[in-house]
Amino acid sequence: MFHRLCSSLSRSSLIFPKPLKSPPFLLPLPRPLSLRPTLSFSSFKMSDTNNNNPSSPTKPETLRSLESHLGSPFTTEPIIPPPNQLIIVISGPSGVGKDAVINKLRESRQNLHFVVTATTRPMRPGEVHGKDYFFVTRDNFLSMVQNEELLEYALVYGEYKGIPKKQIREFMSKGEDIVLRVDIQGAQTLRRILGDSGVFVFLVAESEAAMVERLVDRKTESQEELLVRVATAREEVRHLKSFDYVVVNAKGRLDDAVRRVEAIIDAEKSKVHQRVVRI
Numbered sequence: 001m002f003h004r005l006c007s008s009l010s011r012s013s014l015i016f017p018k019p020l021k022s023p024p025f026l027l028p029l030p031r032p033l034s035l036r037p038t039l040s041f042s043s044f045k046m047s048d049t050n051n052n053n054p055s056s057p058t059k060p061e062t063l064r065s066l067e068s069h070l071g072s073p074f075t076t077e078p079i080i081p082p083p084n085q086l087i088i089v090i091s092g093p094s095g096v097g098k099d100a101v102i103n104k105l106r107e108s109r110q111n112l113h114f115v116v117t118a119t120t121r122p123m124r125p126g127e128v129h130g131k132d133y134f135f136v137t138r139d140n141f142l143s144m145v146q147n148e149e150l151l152e153y154a155l156v157y158g159e160y161k162g163i164p165k166k167q168i169r170e171f172m173s174k175g176e177d178i179v180l181r182v183d184i185q186g187a188q189t190l191r192r193i194l195g196d197s198g199v200f201v202f203l204v205a206e207s208e209a210a211m212v213e214r215l216v217d218r219k220t221e222s223q224e225e226l227l228v229r230v231a232t233a234r235e236e237v238r239h240l241k242s243f244d245y246v247v248v249n250a251k252g253r254l255d256d257a258v259r260r261v262e263a264i265i266d267a268e269k270s271k272v273h274q275r276v277v278r279i
């Protein structure tokens, strides 16, 4: 309706008329361009009560006149439907700061559900079962696989990790956007499953040296594990092209990275052609 109103207004270049004597609020037919008054919006005043000039139409009168001119009443329905819910996949090489970005995003943004991944890897100090991960046994994990309860799963550095479907459905039905945190291998699989319906964000450090330093400082991997992660990370950057967005998480600039991820979400919410998730 808004679009029709605007195009109708611009087509006829309808400018609010000077007060008419009789009848008081019928709009005139468009006049040739050369004869049109050059009233600007700043010089036009309208009153609800008609206090200033009894012959000028009131706001309700003007609205009714516009409605009858356009042939239908104005509706208070939203001009566009609410944006679709998103599945945002945050990925990147090990140690790039996926958890750090997600933890900040958790504080700064409402209506996001951060899917808790199921994993067979041991709990790290400070981690909480059900918050950081669902820590499950191998047998439990394999029965989830068998019952097709996982959207995607993978064996990562010798441990299983998988995304429970039930959680995604439950929170999408509550109107929340979904954030998935996966490694590159998981992102590749999710791209095959979700196609363009997911928003894929690749997180990178500003340099390889910075990324390795972060991993070493974290002190959660042995020397051998570090070697595997860093060697894998070198390969993983090649997969960048299958992502939609890339965000640099530079040393000491975590907030900037989080702001960029938020900007991506905002941009996706403003898209004319919205992604439609079906899982």
Ligand SMILES: Nc1ncnc2c1ncn2[C@@H]1O[C@H](COP(=O)(O)OP(=O)(O)OP(=O)(O)O)[C@@H](O)[C@H]1O
Pocket (backbone or CB within 6 Å): 092, 093, 094, 095, 096, 097, 098, 099, 100, 101, 214, 215, 217, 218, 249, 250, 251, 252, 253, 254
């Ligand atoms: N912008 C940043 N500046 C400095 N340190 C950071 C930044 N982002 C993350 N870190 C630190 O780097 C280390 C690795 O980050 P994090 O654990 O979030 O990485 P990850 O990508 O989740 O790793 P993994 O995939 O191995 O679990 C952490 O100690 C974290 O606090």
